[in-house]
Amino acid sequence: MSLPTQPISHLSTIIELESSPHNANQNTNNDNEIRHSPTITISTPAAAKARTVIVITCVAVITGVNSFLNGVLVVATPAIARDLRLSVGVVLWPVTIQALTCGCTLLIAGSIADVVGSRHTYLVGNFLQTLTSLACGLSKSGVQLIVFRAFAGIAASLCLTSAVSIINDAFVPGRGRNLAFAAMGGGQPVGFGLGLTLGGVLTSSIGWEWGFYLSAIINGLVFALSMWQLPEGVGKVESVTWKRLGEEIDWIGALIISAALAMLSYVLAIVSTDSSAIHKPGNVALLTVALVSLVAFVSWMHRQEKLRKAALIPNSLWKDKVFTSICLNVFLVWGSFNAVEQFGNFFLQNIQELSALQAGLRLSPAIVTGILANILVGLLVHRIRADWIVILSLVLSWSSPLLMALINPKATYWSFTFFAFLLNPIGADGLFTVSNLLITSRFPMKTQGLAGGVFQTTSQIGKSVGLALTTLVANDVSAGSLSKDKEASPPLMQGYRAAFWFLVAINSTSLCMSVWGLRKIGTVGRKQD
Numbered sequence: 001m002s003l004p005t006q007p008i009s010h011l012s013t014i015i016e017l018e019s020s021p022h023n024a025n026q027n028t029n030n031d032n033e034i035r036h037s038p039t040i041t042i043s044t045p046a047a048a049k050a051r052t053v054i055v056i057t058c059v060a061v062i063t064g065v066n067s068f069l070n071g072v073l074v075v076a077t078p079a080i081a082r083d084l085r086l087s088v089g090v091v092l093w094p095v096t097i098q099a100l101t102c103g104c105t106l107l108i109a110g111s112i113a114d115v116v117g118s119r120h121t122y123l124v125g126n127f128l129q130t131l132t133s134l135a136c137g138l139s140k141s142g143v144q145l146i147v148f149r150a151f152a153g154i155a156a157s158l159c160l161t162s163a164v165s166i167i168n169d170a171f172v173p174g175r176g177r178n179l180a181f182a183a184m185g186g187g188q189p190v191g192f193g194l195g196l197t198l199g200g201v202l203t204s205s206i207g208w209e210w211g212f213y214l215s216a217i218i219n220g221l222v223f224a225l226s227m228w229q230l231p232e233g234v235g236k237v238e239s240v241t242w243k244r245l246g247e248e249i250d251w252i253g254a255l256i257i258s259a260a261l262a263m264l265s266y267v268l269a270i271v272s273t274d275s276s277a278i279h280k281p282g283n284v285a286l287l288t289v290a291l292v293s294l295v296a297f298v299s300w301m302h303r304q305e306k307l308r309k310a311a312l313i314p315n316s317l318w319k320d321k322v323f324t325s326i327c328l329n330v331f332l333v334w335g336s337f338n339a340v341e342q343f344g345n346f347f348l349q350n351i352q353e354l355s356a357l358q359a360g361l362r363l364s365p366a367i368v369t370g371i372l373a374n375i376l377v378g379l380l381v382h383r384i385r386a387d388w389i390v391i392l393s394l395v396l397s398w399s400s401p402l403l404m405a406l407i408n409p410k411a412t413y414w415s416f417t418f419f420a421f422l423l424n425p426i427g428a429d430g431l432f433t434v435s436n437l438l439i440t441s442r443f444p445m446k447t448q449g450l451a452g453g454v455f456q457t458t459s460q461i462g463k464s465v466g467l468a469l470t471t472l473v474a475n476d477v478s479a480g481s482l483s484k485d486k487e488a489s490p491p492l493m494q495g496y497r498a499a500f501w502f503l504v505a506i507n508s509t510s511l512c513m514s515v516w517g518l519r520k521i522g523t524v525g526r527k528q529d
Helices: 021-028 045-084 093-116 118-137 142-170 175-204 209-229 242-247 251-273 275-279 281-306 315-319 321-351 356-363 365-380 386-406 413-441 445-479 489-517
Strands: none
Touching (some): 045 142, 045 175, 045 209, 045 321, 093 142, 093 445, 118 142, 118 209, 142 445, 175 413, 251 275, 251 281, 275 281, 281 315, 315 321, 321 413, 321 489, 356 413, 365 386, 365 413, 386 413, 445 489
16 A cells, blocks of 8 residues: 655655755756656655655665675676686676676666656666566576676666666755665675675575576565655656657767777776787777777767757866766776675685685675765765765775785684775775765756766776776786696785785775865765755
8 A cells, every 4th residue: 555645845853855845946946957856745754754765775775686696796606607617718707797788878877867767767777687687597508697697787777877866856965865875875785795695605505596586586576666655756857758868868978988988898808818818909909999989978078068968978077176086986996896805705715715605704794894884974974074084984995905915825714804804895885975975966956867877887887997907917917827737726826916916006096096186075965055
């Protein structure tokens, strides 16, 4: 039974929905504003809180399910490679291809959500995620799994961008919106941690396929809940016409940047497994076209901005030091975070010879710190300077790859590995709420889906590129070992150690960039008067 509806303007002392006349007028005063203020009507405070929980649950769970599968794949990759007979060159493709296709379609997905409506986009993405998760579990070959994971990335792009737009539509600026973003960010460590743990259990018992089946079940339940209870007023837009789709979405810019990112990430993935592949004519051609496309994208943005037409990411935004710094930070930090988790798992399974279940349990401290980081930032971001939050988070996560680079392979879990995994997610999760608030504040209210796409594109491509470059470093060092058996523990450990030092350098770069680019930024996410 649906909740009864009558207008309200206040939900609770913690979370408020944007339904007051003041905020509605504020939105419609923006130039060319199209998105309506959501009319979310509740009869009682209890019903209001229930609606609030539903909105936050929908966006948090959909983020958590994506991370859940990433966690499953971290511990299940060796088993998947054996069962589906994946060659060395494509072992990591089930992990990277989803991030690649997701990252390359996020900007288009965000633009579509702004025109079609975030609720509709979210529901379509959720339904597609259910189907692709089921298909991945039913895959009988490596090709099938990789193809379905590629489609899963497209489905995820629809969900992630629309989720950001839903939050900005449903909550007024202030503590409520901060906590909503924190909950969405908190879904990542919870999902990833559960994926690590359950992935190890499932892989060691009934099979890794059940990780995908479980994801399909959760997606299906969230889809049903969203269809039933996600307020119609969230993400409501004017009627969709072909004219609006053609004029309000920068299709040419989106296609140029998507193609460029796809080609660049593909070449990096290929080169990461075989450094000599960079000299192959096909890869050289793809890399050249990718770089030319990036230049063409910048030129196209200049043209669109000059003519005052729809521009995906206006070049003028990059003149904003804060915007540029936070985007580069997201790119670097997410790349490092993902690579530390992946190579930490390789260390546990290939060097210390632990089972998938044992490795998953040892990676699980990341769940606790990830959750705590998101909660604390959500509660404090409007009270404490954002640059202090980011810098402190990065300093703590910087210690993670450093500990793994210095580790003795025979050291006990509690001496190095535990603290490395405990500290690793703090940087990414501490940055999540701050970066979302900063990036979305740089875009008009009517393009919040695109704003979410910018953040998610930066993080997803960062994951893909970061893992590819780290793998390239590890493989090159292992290949240069004097040992005849390159798959033995000593040469593998040499490569892993080099990879962790590379990640220390990435985190150091991000830390320096934060000190320079986010100085005197002040607090963010404060309630507007």
